[in-house]
Amino acid sequence: MKRYLKINAADNVAIALAEDLSRGETVVVGQQEVVLQDDIACGHKFALQDMALGDNVIKYGYPIGHLTRPVRRGEWIHSHNLSTNLQDNLEYQYNPLPTLCQTETSINDAPSVMGYLRKDGQMGIRNELWVVPTVGCVNGQAQAIVERVKRECDCSQLDDVRAFTHNYGCSQLGEDHANTQRALAALIKHPNAGGVLVLGLGCENNQIASLKELLGDWDCERVRFLVAQQVEDEVEEGFKLCSELVEEMRGDKREPLPLSLLRVGLKCGGSDGLSGITANPLVGQFSDWLISRGGTTVLTEVPEMFGAETILMNRAADRSVFDSTVKLINDFKEYFRSYNQPIYENPSPGNKSGGITTLEEKSLGCVQKGGSQAVVGVLSYCAPIKRSGLNLLQASGNDLVASSALALSGCQIVLFTTGRGTPFGTVVPTMKISTNSHLARFKAGWIDFDAGVMVEPQVDVQQVLCHLVDEVLAVVNGKELKHEQAGFKELAIFKSGVTL
Secondary structure: OOOOOOOOOOOEEEEOOOOEOOOOOOOOOEEEEOOOOOOOOOOOEEEEEEEEOOOOEEOOOEEEEEOOEEOOOEEEEOOOOOOOOOOOOOOOOOOOHHHOOOOOHHHOOOOOEEEEEEOOOOOOOOOOEEEEEOOOHHHHHHEEEEHHHHHOOOOOOOEEEEOOOOOOOOOOOOHHHHHHHHHHHHHOOOOOOOEEEEEEEEEEOOHHHHHHHHHHHOOOEEEEEEHHHHOOOOOHHHHHHHHHHHHHHHHOOOOOHHHHEEHHHEEEOOOOOOOOOOOOHHHHHHHHHHHHHHOEEEEHHHHHHOOHHHHHHEOOOHHHHHHHHHHHHHHHHHHHOOOOOOOOOOHHHHHOOOOOHHHHHHHHHHHHHHHHEEEEEEEEEOOOOOOOOOOOEOOOOOOOHHHHHHHHOOOOOOEEEOOOOOOOOOOOOOOEOOOOOHHHOOOOOOOOOEEEHHHHOOOHHHHHHHHHHHHHHHHHHOOOOHHHHHOOOOOOOOOOOOOO
């Protein structure tokens, strides 16, 4: 494989791509010979020139922070000598890139996919039976119902039977309570569920009656409700209702549907120094490919846009989208301040171990998952997607919370890039894409696609993209991911506020 890389011509650092760059070794970057002053681990940075205290370090063509002490050419640059430039709220100017305001599509050339067409016109890529508790108090009963359905019903035509337990639904106030209600309403109406039993306790804040109001229209043949305190044996009654749903779902069949119905969430977690070189740019190319064929992608992790937000703002399709993006960024900063927390307490220890030093560096790698198309919409937490194309979504950077939020806004699948690895999956198929090949080999039970091959010599990036497209479409058509095979599926609702 390549051993080091200068990403952008304007950069004053290069990145180690192998773990054997040693102190005293001479490397040639472009026309320049550099003698390494330190051992440089994979994903970490080394200086390409002498730099003074306060100088900006440039990576991806943008500043990622300033030096806190002088650095010699060939020296390791990381947390011990580099600090963020980020500050509080900024004044943003709309400088649109006119070539991005209109997206050329090739919908007629798009392949069809095999999905489940729901009554509301959405496409499901799985046909699963879900039990959704309104409150954490009935998590055990929800799980007991699921276990009995699996034992006693013929579920061979279903992709899964699952209880999505959580700790919320009571002792919450204001926006925090509203978040939980919106999340559960969105989950109930997700197209990957062919049938849903909503299980309430009866005395919780999140009453089924008010949840129904929030749901609006729903398919009464596929969504059933049960209040545990109103029946003698809630597990028995829940089992009966789920048995009816199994029968309703038995006739569901995949059919050819337009690719334009596909909505893909974009997420990264456990990033490393290769995230912005391999997996994230590859997913960005996939995003462009899908959007050009009428599909939709959604980018979230708002705190991990800090430092790269102007790149997204300048791609706003119009002034309204720009203003919404500014509000998205500043509102999340205010959320941090409202709890007296530092806005830029990021990256994580795992990020730093992998070579990421500042939030700017992390963000510049993160937003590459959004490709190069125009931003057409900005969504509040759990809000449904309204426009095809690239959308931004209000959610935190936490892996489980952000991935769940992508699903709750209607994404049928999440592409999850990672340099450190993670076994989890959210409520929809969650494809793990490794930034380096070592991770793909070492954690073969976690990783679904190896993007680390992009730094191998003679690799055709276009062929890697075609391979990723084929894999994503295979999953859409029913191929199970590693977390699905293992049975790992999690719902994480965004928590904001006091608990009574």
